[in-house]
Amino acid sequence: MSKIVCERLLGKVAIVTASTEGIGFAIAxxxxxxxxKVLISSRKQANVDKAVKSLANKGLNVKGLVCHVSKSDHRNQLFQEAQKLGGLDILVSNAAVNPEVGGVLDATEESWEKxxxxxxxxxFLLAKESLPLLRQSKAGRIIFVSSISGFQPFNLLGAYSVSKTALLGLSKAAALQxxxxxxxxxxxxxxxxxxKFSSTLxxxxxxEIALSQIPLNRFGVPDNISGIAAMLASDDGAYITGESIIAAGGMPSRL
Known part of the structure; x- marks a missing residue:
């Protein structure tokens, strides 16, 4: 059985996208x-079933469903399921893809669009479509998972880095609104x-090249991120908005 670390989120309902492995799973x-109560999701039913079983076996209150975040009917199903659980207090948008490696101007148009x-x-659409439910919460939370590459682009992840910079701007603009x-x-x-997602690095x-850029001289693990998400989702994060919290072992982060 998994112990409740604390009860900061008791009674809250959360959606975490791309949450059957890696950072998303750790956050969920x-x-x-x-x-x-956490709704987990990913594009493959087998992955959803495996993750739900793993977390449920630890005594955690989770449900799961297939969701390809680019499909409007899938997003709608997420919000309908959240409503069945009592509404929505926390949205964590974690889904991301990177279909090719290389410099930003080497990206194909197809990869750029994907x-x-x-x-x-x-x-953007998840945040927009979550608002009717979040507005019913006493303290709604939207958390985007960006990347250190949004501040300091990785040449191997050129287009991906630019997309993560865009999330920084989206966060600030939405926070203001x-x-x-x-x-x-x-x-x-x-x-x-x-x-698995970062295995190319x-x-x-x-x-060796990646480690040389990290002052702490070690790669992070998903649990290094999950606690930050929990803090932002809780009352402890109530006075933080429009910000980006960097957890990168000391890597340069000036935009």
């Missing part, structure tokens, strides 16, 4: 450990976190 687990469709447009409604909007910018010939 931490929010549930702090008392939230990256911005999932990483930016879907994040929603502040009067007591809905906070923030970004988390992870550094190089050891996940954390394994093979790129590993």
């Amino acid at each position: 687990q931490r929010l549930a450990q702090e008392g939230a 990256i911005f469709d999932v990483n930016v447009k879907a994040s 929603l502040a009067s409604e007591n809905i906070t909007v923030n970004c988390i910018a992870p550094g190089v976190i050891k996940t 954390t394994t093979g010939p790129a590993e």
